[in-house]
Amino acid sequence: MLETILPPEKYEVTTVTSGKEALALLDKKEWDLVISDIMMPQMSGYELTRLIRERYSLTELPILLLTARSEPRDIQSGFLAGANDYVKKPVEALEIRSRIEGLTTIKKVVQEQLQLEAAWLQAQIQPHFLFNTLNAVIALSDIDLDKMRNLLEEFSHFLRHKFKFQNMDELIPIEEELSVVRSYLYIEQVRYENRLQVIWEIDECEDLRIPFLTIQPLVENAIRHGIMKRIHGGQIFIRVSVRETYTEISVEDDGTGMDKDTILRIKETRAGSKSGVGLINTNLRLKRHFGTGLEIESTPGHGTKVSFIVKNKVRLVTK
Known part of the structure; x- marks a missing residue:
């Protein structure tokens, strides 16, 4: 789905079929964003988000949850687990592209600031x-x-x-x-x-x-x-x-x-x-x-x- 929405010249998308696979990929390279469905076999999007937050902060690795449910308590559960944002399904291309661009831009800005801070502190x-x-x-x-x-x-x-x-x-x-x-x-x-x-x-x-x-x-x-x-x-x-x-x-x-x-x-x-x-x-x-x-x-x-x-x-x- 995302491969058809996101232009390949701008985004590199890696798709997995479970939360366990997603966790295994975290150490392979640096990722800009995790997009996860809430309803998944074996591990829910909430659980995956909590496990990622044990290692990465909100700005180090943003998480965007996809959900078919829009009740306030469902949305709250996502944010409490550590998600940065959510998009309701069925997904509209313009909306999800805007959310993705916003989250990845924030990460880039924060990362640049951290690098400057690291350089200053270390020097x-x-x-x-x-x-x-x-x-x-x-x-x-x-x-x-x-x-x-x-x-x-x-x-x-x-x-x-x-x-x-x-x-x-x-x-x-x-x-x-x-x-x-x-x-x-x-x-x-x-x-x-x-x-x-x-x-x-x-x-x-x-x-x-x-x-x-x-x-x-x-x-x-x-x-x-x-x-x-x-x-x-x-x-x-x-x-x-x-x-x-x-x-x-x-x-x-x-x-x-x-x-x-x-x-x-x-x-x-x-x-x-x-x-x-x-x-x-x-x-x-x-x-x-x-x-x-x-x-x-x-x-x-x-x-x-x-x-x-x-x-x-x-x-x-x-x-």
């Missing part, structure tokens, strides 16, 4: 970080010129990548992300010296690709809000652990830890103190790319572990 550099780094450069100019040059080189590398906006929504090789992390940690270790200990545990994972600037904000958060709140500093563990079907990337510290409310605010994307901005933003971007976000384990006074999962690519073996 923010705290003034104290800049000032302290420059002060370290000045201090080293009197005692160790080679170390000063190394610090400037790493600082330049870090800044170049921080302002690499064109890649904000792309997946990059993990080694490129780890290179940014190494530059950042070099700068911080020059500043904090023995107060900051870094342990790397990286499995071979050259094929792995992750969103730009996802590990660095976790490391920065661990140092600023965990380790350096303690007089004697502490340790940070950066791990990339390759399993059979997935890879776990984690940043763990033995710092001050987080309380339950802070963890809940980050995972539910609620506004709050500035300490959670980097984690909230990273959590949102990971969900958009992989369907799941950050896992946070923390005990006040004993440290925090922040991790995320990336499914490994399936490798086909031919004989």
Whole structure:
């Protein structure tokens, strides 16, 4: 039906016969809109909508329901399940095209705004970080010129990548992300010296690709809000652990830890103190790319572990 209503040069339509098939397709690519009949075998449109809303917000993946029933309570049920709009059957071509264009346009505008917001948030550099780094450069100019040059080189590398906006929504090789992390940690270790200990545990994972600037904000958060709140500093563990079907990337510290409310605010994307901005933003971007976000384990006074999962690519073996 939709194939005949929507012009193929403007819309690419994929049709499935059940809600289960629709859910299976969600991870295959990015979708602009889901159009579902309310009455379907095995899984209703309401149930499908609820399941999609567990992963995608109203603006991340709009849902348009088709219904032969127009009672107020039926319409209310659709909106309560998480639908953006509904169209009564039999469908009129002009009406459904208008509804589809409206929903897809809203998604595009919101997505562009999110990309700008992500670029801004990820590129923010705290003034104290800049000032302290420059002060370290000045201090080293009197005692160790080679170390000063190394610090400037790493600082330049870090800044170049921080302002690499064109890649904000792309997946990059993990080694490129780890290179940014190494530059950042070099700068911080020059500043904090023995107060900051870094342990790397990286499995071979050259094929792995992750969103730009996802590990660095976790490391920065661990140092600023965990380790350096303690007089004697502490340790940070950066791990990339390759399993059979997935890879776990984690940043763990033995710092001050987080309380339950802070963890809940980050995972539910609620506004709050500035300490959670980097984690909230990273959590949102990971969900958009992989369907799941950050896992946070923390005990006040004993440290925090922040991790995320990336499914490994399936490798086909031919004989």
